[in-house]
Amino acid sequence: MPSFDIIKTTKPSDSYRVQSVIGAFDLDNAKLDEHFQGNIDIEGKEWNVGLIVGGSGTGKTTIAREVFGDHIYSGMPHTDKAVVDDMPEGVSIKDIERMFTSVGFASPPNWLRPYSVLSNGEKMRCDLAYALLKGDDLVVYDEFTSVVNRQVAKAASFAISKCVRRNGKRFVAVSCHDDIIEWLQPDWIYNTDTKRFFFAQANTSDQTSTSTYTKFGTLLQSGKFGKYSASITI
Secondary structure (H helix, E strand, O other): OOEEEEEEOOOOOOOHHHHHHHHHOOOOHHHHOEEEEEEOOOOOOOOOEEEEEOOOOOOHHHHHHHHHHHHEOOOOOOOOOOHHHHOOOOOOHHHHHHHHHHOOOOOHHHHOOOHHHOOHHHHHHHHHHHHHHOOOOEEEEOOOOOOOOHHHHHHHHHHHHHHHHHOOOEEEEEEOOHHHHHHHOOOEEEEOOOOEEEEOOOOOOOOOOHHHHHHHHHHHHHOHHHHOOOOOOO
């Protein structure tokens, strides 16, 4: 069972400004420490898509790094050439075209443009394609959909969910947005706001009932998720 017990400490400097704030608000080192403790109960379970979700400053990235380590995606190397040339070496052009289409980056003219001129949504899709083409069985993507509008976020979530399942991969999104749940259709969620883990035993084929994940998302958004201590089977 992947579990974590993390204490992030901050040692304040001796600068005048820092000490002034400490004095004005009666802060001590203990108040500056952050403690994240819990578990993501996925060991021995079948899953393809996971989601770590919660507000800013609730430990999402810290927890993801502790649990998944080197699997966190760190960005694709890119040049001033076409993004199709930036994809991993040794991957066939057919596989690149198929992956681009699978993640929702289905515009051949844009495949020929440099990464730097693409929109944020197109860059995110390129990053997803690169991460999956690298051949890693598990990809953890921090700040998932954070830099795109919500319609693009939902479309990208649906596309990556189908792509990951079709290719037998595992993908963990780390995001502050819970509006993607119905579209991403995660097999599990860890909510850093409530510190609760939620596992959905659902049919995760392409024919998965959308209503299952509507219920999944509604439960989290309603706040009821915080009442549960372990996992829930839908």
